Amino acid sequence: MNISNEDPTDKNLKILIKIARCINSTLDIDTILKYLVDTVIKELGYDVCSILLKEGDILVNKTGYGLTQQELSKIRIKFGEGVTGMVAQMGKPEIINDVSKDERYVEFSNKLRCQSEMAVPIIVDQELIGVFNIEDRRKNAFGIKDLEIITAVANEAAVAIRNAKTKESLDIFNKRLLRLYETGKHITSSLNVKAILQRIVDTVADTLNCHMVSFMMLKHDHLYIGETYGFDAKYYTDLKIPLGKGITGTVAQTGIPEVVGDVTKDTRYIPYKRGKDSSAYTPIKSEICVPIVYKGRTMGAINAESEHLNHFTHEDLKFLSALGDQAGSAIENARYYERIKNFNKELKHKIDEATIKLKNTNVELERLNRIKSDFVSTVSHELRTPMTSIVGYISIMADEEVGKLTDQQKEFMHIVMDESQRLTRLISDLLDISKIESGKMKIDLESVDLTEFVNKFKVKAIDMAEESKIHLHINHPSEPIMIHGNADRIDQIFTNLLSNAVKFSESYKNVIVDIQHKGDSVQVDVKDEGQGIPKDQLDMIFERFHQVDSNMNRSVGGTGLGLAITRHLVEAHGGKISVSSEEGKGSTFSFTFLKNGIKPSVVAQESKTQENLLQKAV
Amino acid sequence: MCHKTCGVIDKQTDTRVLCSWGCEMKKKILIVEDEPNISKLVSYILETHGFEVLQAFIGVEGIEMAKREKPDLIVLDVMMPKMDGFEVAQNLKNEQITKDIPIIMLSSAAQFKDKVKGLESGAMDYITKPFDKDELIEKINEYLK
Numbered sequence: 001m002n003i004s005n006e007d008p009t010d011k012n013l014k015i016l017i018k019i020a021r022c023i024n025s026t027l028d029i030d031t032i033l034k035y036l037v038d039t040v041i042k043e044l045g046y047d048v049c050s051i052l053l054k055e056g057d058i059l060v061n062k063t064g065y066g067l068t069q070q071e072l073s074k075i076r077i078k079f080g081e082g083v084t085g086m087v088a089q090m091g092k093p094e095i096i097n098d099v100s101k102d103e104r105y106v107e108f109s110n111k112l113r114c115q116s117e118m119a120v121p122i123i124v125d126q127e128l129i130g131v132f133n134i135e136d137r138r139k140n141a142f143g144i145k146d147l148e149i150i151t152a153v154a155n156e157a158a159v160a161i162r163n164a165k166t167k168e169s170l171d172i173f174n175k176r177l178l179r180l181y182e183t184g185k186h187i188t189s190s191l192n193v194k195a196i197l198q199r200i201v202d203t204v205a206d207t208l209n210c211h212m213v214s215f216m217m218l219k220h221d222h223l224y225i226g227e228t229y230g231f232d233a234k235y236y237t238d239l240k241i242p243l244g245k246g247i248t249g250t251v252a253q254t255g256i257p258e259v260v261g262d263v264t265k266d267t268r269y270i271p272y273k274r275g276k277d278s279s280a281y282t283p284i285k286s287e288i289c290v291p292i293v294y295k296g297r298t299m300g301a302i303n304a305e306s307e308h309l310n311h312f313t314h315e316d317l318k319f320l321s322a323l324g325d326q327a328g329s330a331i332e333n334a335r336y337y338e339r340i341k342n343f344n345k346e347l348k349h350k351i352d353e354a355t356i357k358l359k360n361t362n363v364e365l366e367r368l369n370r371i372k373s374d375f376v377s378t379v380s381h382e383l384r385t386p387m388t389s390i391v392g393y394i395s396i397m398a399d400e401e402v403g404k405l406t407d408q409q410k411e412f413m414h415i416v417m418d419e420s421q422r423l424t425r426l427i428s429d430l431l432d433i434s435k436i437e438s439g440k441m442k443i444d445l446e447s448v449d450l451t452e453f454v455n456k457f458k459v460k461a462i463d464m465a466e467e468s469k470i471h472l473h474i475n476h477p478s479e480p481i482m483i484h485g486n487a488d489r490i491d492q493i494f495t496n497l498l499s500n501a502v503k504f505s506e507s508y509k510n511v512i513v514d515i516q517h518k519g520d521s522v523q524v525d526v527k528d529e530g531q532g533i534p535k536d537q538l539d540m541i542f543e544r545f546h547q548v549d550s551n552m553n554r555s556v557g558g559t560g561l562g563l564a565i566t567r568h569l570v571e572a573h574g575g576k577i578s579v580s581s582e583e584g585k586g587s588t589f590s591f592t593f594l595k596n597g598i599k600p601s602v603v604a605q606e607s608k609t610q611e612n613l614l615q616k617a618v
Numbered sequence: 619m620c621h622k623t624c625g626v627i628d629k630q631t632d633t634r635v636l637c638s639w640g641c642e643m644k645k646k647i648l649i650v651e652d653e654p655n656i657s658k659l660v661s662y663i664l665e666t667h668g669f670e671v672l673q674a675f676i677g678v679e680g681i682e683m684a685k686r687e688k689p690d691l692i693v694l695d696v697m698m699p700k701m702d703g704f705e706v707a708q709n710l711k712n713e714q715i716t717k718d719i720p721i722i723m724l725s726s727a728a729q730f731k732d733k734v735k736g737l738e739s740g741a742m743d744y745i746t747k748p749f750d751k752d753e754l755i756e757k758i759n760e761y762l763k
Binding site for chain 1: 653655656659660662663666697726727728729730746747748749750751
């Protein structure tokens with residue numbers, strides 16, 4: 001048909017050049033389609049022109065002239081349906097001169113009352129991408145020329161549409177890649193499994209534009225709901241899909257992702273209910289499902305469903321698979337973290353429990369210790385009463401106050417006296433040790449002049465030495481040496497060590513006491529020329545009830561507690577005690593006191609009034 | 619009047635004189651002690667040193683005797699049933715009639731805190747059992763001066 005006098009071939013060529021120039025200058029598909037329709041109508045004067053594009057296995061009308069937007073949006077034609085569907089299926093154009101005589105004809109709009117139709121497939125590289133549909137109110141409106149020009153336009157359009165579609169899918173691809181990157185970054189940095197699942201289903205629902213998403217977790221050969229979108233997971237808490245059952249179960253078992261375009265035709269499909277009480281099933285049509293695999297082990301599956309047929313594409317499958325891979329490692333990390341967290345929690349719980357047990361044990365031990373110390377204290381008092389009588393009466397007899405004694409009687413009396421004194425010492429030492437062990441030993445430290453103390457102590461020391469015929473030498477600085485100490489306890493320390501030195505020395509040997517400054521401390525060395533202490537026993541010598549294992553020890557009458565008490569007393573003064581010895585040559589006990597102004601690390605306190613009272617009394 | 623040498627042993631002659639100055643007035647010492655053997659021991663020691671000895675075997679009896687007899691010094695045991703030595707000492711110190719009598723505690727409680735408690739309750743001195751008889755006599759003489 002010609003509407004001008006121009007040579008139709010020239011005119012068609014011009015139109016074709018114009019269209020080609022225009023549609024190839026843009027990659028926006030809507031612009032291309034609109035221009036095509038407008039130009040065909042304007043230049044060729046048909047009544048109706050529309051372009052339908054293939055989406056999955058249906059044709060969707062994207063743009064058209066002569067039809068309202070509402071009419072256009074309704075047009076969704078299956079392959080083989082109507083004239084257009086048939087053209088799409090066959091891939092060959094058709095001209096219908098009288099539509100009333102063609103059963104296949106479907107009227108898009110009843111206002112126009114078109115009588116003839118021409119449909120031309122849009123094909124590029126043997127792939128159908130859509131159909132050009134043209135109608136006219138006249139009968140026999142289309143001839144061979146019309147077919148030629150529209151076919152030419154369709155060919156031109158095919159390339160442009162394909163390019164535009166490629167661009168569009170590239171855009172989508174880029175967008176999805178970005179989405180994948182963002183989601184991946186988010187979930188791999190999250191350590192909370194629940195948060196990861198939430199983020200994944202949201203991303204899937206948003207990106208694939210679908211109705212329902214579920215994240216299924218595999219546990220002991222069954223899939224359980226992990227997280228959902230589009231339906232409430234609380235109705236499915238007891239949902240338990242065995243491996244191999246349903247589409248999701250199959251995917252989880254085989255590890256092969258699947259796209260199901262029409263679930264109503266798939267016998268494996270298990271429909272979901274919308275809610276607990278509703279018997280209505282969701283009108284789901286298509287489904288996509290990918291397995292979650294981490295290091296060769298299936299952890300679950302992501303499942304997305306749509307109310308549209310053929311909603312999911314292979315692009316979607318690629319996207320979902322990539323997301324699934326990321327989800328696998330993210331979940332595994334989070335699980336490890338949660339396991340470690342739980343382990344720590346458990347550990348802390350165990351430690352707390354053990355601490356409580358230990359505390360209770362300590363309380364019990366303290367109670368037992370107190371009972372022991374009370375017992376020792378009581379026994380010590382009780383022992384002193386008979387000892388008082390024994391020592392008292394024996395000393396009267398030994399002094400011959402009640403009658404003359406033979407030499408042998410005198411000797412024996414003295415043995416009884418000595419042993420009684422030893423027993424008395426043992427009672428005192430036991431009480432001291434018991435107090436030390438129960439932490440009740442309190443030592444009040446004050447300023448003591450060590451030089452003054454030694455001058456007083458000398459008198460007692462010389463007596464002790466003379467009794468055993470020992471040469472005693474005490475060397476000390478003449479100026480006052482002020483130390484932190486308790487005079488009674490210092491006396492106990494000196495007496496213990498000196499009596500040991502004397503006890504373990506043979507007659508006419510030397511015992512030397514050296515006192516000298518040593519920085520912040522004063523050091524006292526008590527040196528004897530006795531038998532010495534075997535090397536293997538040096539470490540144990542300060543332990544209670546330890547006595548050097550030698551032939552001599554029983555004859556010297558120790559209690560086995562003296563050195564243990566001495567060490568505690570020295571340490572309570574903030575000092576240190578040590579021993580060096582050479583067998584057969586003698587031993588040296590060295591101990592230190594802190595000088596005044598040096599804060600001792602161990603300070604035991606008693607009230608000042610008590611101290612004053614004592615001083616007054618002495 | 620003699621206060622110093624009553625009951626002191628003359629070491630040269632090894633004989634006990636009641637009083638080297640011829641003093642006839644013996645000093646009176648009250649022993650409060652629940653253990654008969656120890657009471658007897660202390661009595662013997664004091665008597666041989668020229669003192670007149672009074673014995674009480676429980677705390678209450680000791681306080682009554684102190685008020686009645688007004689001894690020159692009291693040797694007081696600490697661990698006694700019913701009323702212990704600390705309480706006896708406090709009672710004596712609270713009575714006008716007995717408050718100036720010196721008290722020496724003779725105790726089997728050898729801990730530092732017991733010593734402090736004894737001195738706080740009013741004793742002049744605190745001797746732990748078993749005691750040295752010479753030390754006891756020395757201290758008695760010191761407080762009788």
